Amino acid sequence: MNRKEREGASHERVTDRQLQDQLNYYRERAPEYDDWWHRRGTFNHGDEVNRVWFAEISMVKDAFKSEHFEGDFLELAVGTGTWSCLFLEEARTLTVVDGSEEMLSHNPVVAEPNVRTIIADLFSWSPDQLYDSVAFTFWISHLPRERLRDFFTMVSRCLKTGGKIFFIDDREVSGTCESHVMGASGQTMVRKLNNGDHATIVKNFFGDKEIEKIAADVGIELHVHCTPTYFQYGLGSKTV
Template identity: 85%
Template sequence: MLQIGYRKAKKREGASYESVTDKLLQDQLNYYRERAPEYDDWWYRRGTFNHGDEASRIWFDEVSMVKDAFKAEHFQGDFLELAAGTGTWSCLFLKEARTLTVVDGSVEMLSHNPVVVEPNVRTISADLFSWSPDQLYDSVVFTFWISHLPRERLVGFFSMVSRCLKTGGEMFFVDDRAVAVTRESHVVGASGRAMVRKFNNGDHATIVKNFFGDKEIEQIAADVGIELYVHCTPTYFQYGIGSAA
């Protein structure tokens, strides 16, 4: 997943960075290494992320909305999943794929991803800010990643996605909506592009968290040759579906 500056410090709240340097992007890998064993608690609404039956129902209903939108497009062929992490979406992608290549900067996150043992899955541990594809793909997908990109790197990331896609290839992403993230129990502070999060053991870490507008993302994608349409569920998620020219 994301690679951003990590500082382990109990009771350290409100930390922020004026700029996102390469060192911060590299240091951030430590955050996801440490977070890997508890990452899925957020997705499955366990422990401190369980806000009651009604809140969980809304969450999973909206997860189903996004999954249904993805499945309705009938993605197929050779898939590339960027920032695959613990595989909360990898299993769905694998059902549609002939082959699936998963790329992530954290070996620890990938160690929790159930698809990596499958014969038609290739696993790559690499920094997404420097990684380059060695083949073209029918489908490129990424989940809960672009909100962790520094704003100045968003264009470069979508350029890389465009270079990964075959002509007519398809793209899908899903991410957080801003209003939903600020309600989460592990968020203890936010300022500008920085967000402070709390581990289960009480330690804190600072990550980058940016929220991009639907039209902004669509325009950036269009500029690199991807026709993308971005949508939102009522509360939690922003997602996009598109194809390369």
């Protein structure tokens, strides 16, 4: 299915069963997830391509650090912790929320004394306190389009007025051209695990202005940017 055909099918709603299949996929993928991030194995595309990947990661990390996040920090959909260690450096306390215990078992920050770990379904979870900072990494592209506004509404409820927000995700060229991607249709993508099994996940690529508008509608002033090739990221704060 080409991009135009996929966009035409994107109105089809994602079912609860598909969301459960996505969670099961990440539970199974936990031991191999970091190979993607560190460009190992089938994700190693050679020195020059890898150099660009890591340079763009550094670009986003520098943008995050320049905003001086602090205080009580909430990270959603934390996974194996590719960004958790950086967030913990900035935080007084860090609360991490993920639906996969298997992913969290690979996350090094969960053993730290100022880290609170919550295993919960982010589609139904509600915060029990307000936070100074909220972040989510490589998560919103796994949200159904019909749930994007609800997610940002929940994020807004998590933040104190003036609290800061950060996210990073794939650009489409990065999210569709990896070796484990078998195909895409509508809001879903088929991926392959190292053991050869196939799984269907949700995968959407939201426009910068689309994200900014939805965030603004729930009281978050968010500025979305892109690195030259691989990543989309956003920085902002709750205004009301």
